[in-house]
Every structure is written in C-alpha cells, then in structure tokens.
Amino acid sequence: MKKRYAIILAAGQGTRMKSKLYKVLHPVLGKPMVQHVLEQVKAVGLEEVVTVVGFGSDKVKEHLGDHTKFVLQEEQLGTGHAVMQAEELMKNKKGTTIVVCGDTPLITQETFAKLFEHHENEESKATILTVKAPNPTGYGRVIRNEQNEVERIVEHKDASPDELLVAEINTGTYCFDNEALFDALQSVSNNNSQGEYYLTDVIEILKGKSAKVTAYQIDNFEETLGVNDRVALAQAEKTMKLRINENHMRNGVTIMDPENTYIQPDVVIESDAVIYPGTIIGGKSIIRGNAVIGPNSEIQNCEIGEYSVVKQSVATDSKIGDRVNIGPFAHIRPDANIGDDAKIGNFVEIKKAELGQGSKVSHLSYIGDAKVGSNVNVGCGTITVNYDGKNKYLTTIEDDAFIGCNSNLVAPVTIGKGSFIAAGSTITKDVPSDALSVARARQSNKEGYASRLKNRLKDNN
Incomplete structure (x- = not known):
C-alpha cells in the first residue's frame, strides 16, 4: 500500500x-x-x-x-x-x-x-x-x-x-x-x-x-456539509447527534427520544442500557449494561455500573458502581467513587469522596473530601465541614456508622465503626467505634414564655 x-x-x-x-x-x-x-x-x-x-x-x-x-x-x-x-x-x-x-x-x-x-x-x-x-x-x-x-x-x-x-x-x-x-x-x-x-x-x-x-x-x-455559519453548525450538530444515537440503538441501547438525547462521540454504552430524553452524556463516559440514565441528566467522564439508575442528576469525572441509585437532583462532582448498591438521594452533593458498598446519603446532604465505609447511613442535612478557608481536610466514616440528621462533621475527624451520631450534633473530635456521640446544647423549656413573647409583639405593633 x-x-x-x-x-x-x-x-x-x-x-x-x-x-x-x-x-x-x-x-x-x-x-x-x-x-x-x-x-x-x-x-x-x-x-x-x-x-x-x-x-x-x-x-x-x-x-x-x-x-x-x-x-x-x-x-x-x-x-x-x-x-x-x-x-x-x-x-x-x-x-x-x-x-x-x-x-x-x-x-x-x-x-x-x-x-x-x-x-x-x-x-x-x-x-x-x-x-x-x-x-x-x-x-x-x-x-x-x-x-x-x-x-x-x-x-x-x-x-x-x-x-x-x-x-x-x-x-x-x-x-x-x-x-x-x-x-x-x-x-x-x-x-x-x-x-x-x-x-x-x-x-x-x-x-x-x-x-x-x-x-x-x-x-x-x-x-x-461545510460549516460556515451558526445555522450550518446547528445542522452539523443535529446530524452527528442522530448518527451517533442510531449507532448506539443498533448496538442494543434503548434511546427513548433520539431527537432530544445528546451523546458525544467517545462515549461507550453497553447493550440494554436505557437513556431517557433530555440526557447529555459526554467525554470518555462508559455506561454499563442495563443502566438507566435520565431523564434530564448530565454525565461527563463517568463510568456508571450495571443496573445503576441516575435520574435528573449531574455527574462529572467519577466512578459509580453497580446497582447504585442516584437522584433525583443529585450532584456528583469530580473524583467521587460510589460503591455498589449505594444510594444518593435528592439534593445530595458528593465531591472527592468515596462511598462504600450499600451506604446511603438519602437527601439534603453534602459529603466532600470524605472516605465513607460500607453500610453507613447518613441522615438528612448532614455536612462534612471540610474547608477552613485555606485548607481542606478529610472526614472518615467507618463501616456501619449511623449519622443523625443535621449533623456537622468538622474535619479532620473520624467516626468509628458502628458508632451513632445524635441528630443535630456538631462533631469536632474523633468518635470511637460503637459509641454514641451527642454534641449539642441541652434543651431548656420555659413554660408560658410563648404567650409573653406574643403579647410583646402586639404591643410593638
């Protein structure tokens, strides 16, 4: 030749x-x-x-x-x-x-x-x-x-x-x-x-x-087609989009609405995956078989395992294991590593964190710069307080720990295996394994005080 x-x-x-x-x-x-x-x-x-x-x-x-x-x-x-x-x-x-x-x-x-x-x-x-x-x-x-x-x-x-x-x-x-x-x-x-x-x-x-x-x-x-203006650019985008989507469908991928699904050229999708409308998948992403993505999800440079589901969420530069449920409205930021059978619910943000097998962060939480073990339950409103304005620190949560709602875990800190964190606690010191940690002000009730406050407000008006 x-x-x-x-x-x-x-x-x-x-x-x-x-x-x-x-x-x-x-x-x-x-x-x-x-x-x-x-x-x-x-x-x-x-x-x-x-x-x-x-x-x-x-x-x-x-x-x-x-x-x-x-x-x-x-x-x-x-x-x-x-x-x-x-x-x-x-x-x-x-x-x-x-x-x-x-x-x-x-x-x-x-x-x-x-x-x-x-x-x-x-x-x-x-x-x-x-x-x-x-x-x-x-x-x-x-x-x-x-x-x-x-x-x-x-x-x-x-x-x-x-x-x-x-x-x-x-x-x-x-x-x-x-x-x-x-x-x-x-x-x-x-x-x-x-x-x-x-x-x-x-x-x-x-x-x-x-x-x-x-x-x-x-x-x-x-x-x-030669692209000389924005109209031709849009035509090229549409043509390539439909070409790529058709190729995936012929290889066994279900794309519910090819006209409204955007898959970039280097993406790999295995057979029996399902892609719902409004989804954007880009970079070097790999979608394993039987995964379900969308609707309205954005995936960039991620590997998503078999039978995992990502609904109305954004994931970037991360690895997501098998049988993981994400969303709706979750944000998986770069360098997250989500283990098999994990759950990340609505309005949860994960950044540069490892989440072990079977662990759950079900809603309204931020887990950043953290190493979370297996079978950990993270309650609603939990925050890993990882940044002091200059440096970022690691939070470690060992296997089988239970984190109560509205807890602040101030890094660097380790939550021991099987331990419990009481709801509303701000944890600043390591918690031993199998311990209950309560870090909140003692409740004080002043009976009859509510009526006095209401009367004062009336007088001020």
Whole structure:
C-alpha cells in the first residue's frame, strides 16, 4: 500500500460565524470541528498530518497538540495558497495526500478510507470527493465527459445553463498523488477576480498534462456539509447527534427520544442500557449494561455500573458502581467513587469522596473530601465541614456508622465503626467505634414564655 498523508485546511477566520472563537474550534457535540476531522482521517492510517493554520493558530495548536504538524498561512489567499504552505514539509514525499477542510466535521473515516482506496485502485493523479446535492446552487459542478471521466470543475457563477443542471458537486475534499500535487501547484496563478490561488486549478492543470483525474461519489449529502455559519453548525450538530444515537440503538441501547438525547462521540454504552430524553452524556463516559440514565441528566467522564439508575442528576469525572441509585437532583462532582448498591438521594452533593458498598446519603446532604465505609447511613442535612478557608481536610466514616440528621462533621475527624451520631450534633473530635456521640446544647423549656413573647409583639405593633 502507498504511503498516505493528509493536509487539513484550517486557516480561515470564519467571519460568517460572527464569533471571537476561531471557526474550526467551534464544537460539534462537545468537540472542535477540526478535531473531528483530524481523528477521522487519522483512523485510516497516515504517515503524517499537516494542518494549515492562520488567525488564532495558537488555540488550534493547543487543541490538536502533537497529533499533527502545523504550517502557517499568514495571508488567506485561497485554498491553493494554503496547500502551498505545506510544500517544505511535503513536496518530496511519495504517496497519496488527502486535502480536507477543517470545517467538515461529518465526513467519516469510512468515507476517507474508500476515497483513498478508489484513488489508489484507479491509479489517479487526483480524485475529487463528490456528491449529488438536492440544491446545488452555489457549489462548484463536476463536469464529466461521455466516458464518465472528470473533465473539469466549474464554479456556479461561471457555469453555463446546461452545467447549472448538473447536481454532482465538488465537496472540497481531494486525494492527490503527492508529487503531482506540488508540481502542479507551481503553475497555479492568482489571475482571477479574487486574486487568490485556487486548489481546483490543480485539476485543470493535471488534465492539461493528460493525467488521470477521477471522482468518488458518495450518497450522503449531509456528510459533506461545510460549516460556515451558526445555522450550518446547528445542522452539523443535529446530524452527528442522530448518527451517533442510531449507532448506539443498533448496538442494543434503548434511546427513548433520539431527537432530544445528546451523546458525544467517545462515549461507550453497553447493550440494554436505557437513556431517557433530555440526557447529555459526554467525554470518555462508559455506561454499563442495563443502566438507566435520565431523564434530564448530565454525565461527563463517568463510568456508571450495571443496573445503576441516575435520574435528573449531574455527574462529572467519577466512578459509580453497580446497582447504585442516584437522584433525583443529585450532584456528583469530580473524583467521587460510589460503591455498589449505594444510594444518593435528592439534593445530595458528593465531591472527592468515596462511598462504600450499600451506604446511603438519602437527601439534603453534602459529603466532600470524605472516605465513607460500607453500610453507613447518613441522615438528612448532614455536612462534612471540610474547608477552613485555606485548607481542606478529610472526614472518615467507618463501616456501619449511623449519622443523625443535621449533623456537622468538622474535619479532620473520624467516626468509628458502628458508632451513632445524635441528630443535630456538631462533631469536632474523633468518635470511637460503637459509641454514641451527642454534641449539642441541652434543651431548656420555659413554660408560658410563648404567650409573653406574643403579647410583646402586639404591643410593638
């Protein structure tokens, strides 16, 4: 197999986005457009990727890191000029180079692979990725001869009435024989109304040398969508969302309402999981089989075990075991580790805490910077007081402890195994195992005093 390379064009400012954010960094399902392109094209097996950047290049480099090399296009003088910037890195390499725009996040690795295969099997010098557009207005038309060979690409404004009837369009993605590409670029001029160097001119130059130019036509027009404004961005988001959801459903996941469920590309969901509407699952999350997520839950970078249920809750950067019940309206913050058969109820917040098997924090509690053992019951309104304004401290609650309602556990503190904390206590010292700890003021009743208070209030009014 020939060596394969890629050049990603990502230098345009994207003025139609009307944004301070560099165009190709606008996210589609939580990931920058250009990152989608890079990941999909690299999946076909490349020797090297070069990304052409311009305005805002530092942020693009920061996102893509060392997964690609970079060259700078200081002035945006057309697509041909952009590819010229890669000449020093690429011109002497033998093999096939794909040129793709960084604002086409929907093209799949399968399409890239088939484009490479077609180009190499046909032994072409250039291959254009094409598609038939429902409404080709504004697109460059691919004109073929009687032998169905590509003759040329005609821009919409230059097309004759007969050429305007052609539905097959140029998607802006190409495969080239690498040496032929950079040789032809030497002959590309900017003698046009825009004063720019067009990559499409390479096709005409190669045809003039009797080089073989072919087209690989795909069926799905939506896949080739280029994102130039917020409307197209929303279309890309919807298309990718439905594509991902369909793939999960075909793999045995129940998604109740695919139109209103947002699952990012790197999420893994095992069969027989159920996802309810309004749910967002992102990052590197893993949802194990038979788990139930939603409705209206947000999961980011979490592993959620088998048969666990997360209702109307938010979980981030945490591990949740099997048969765990969370919510409604719970918040699992980063670095939580929830053991099997645990329960986290409504309006409970867990942060950087370990909760052992079978333990329960049923409602209205904050457990942060804590290590909670197995079979612990944490009563309503309990708080681990972990922060003194400068440092954070650990609260340890050992197995089988019972924490009464409205307790404050002032860290650092250890609650011993099997101990009881009386409701309303503020615990500042360690509690031994099997002890009852009461830390509250003694109750005092003043009989008849309520009437005196009421009379005083009347007099004041």
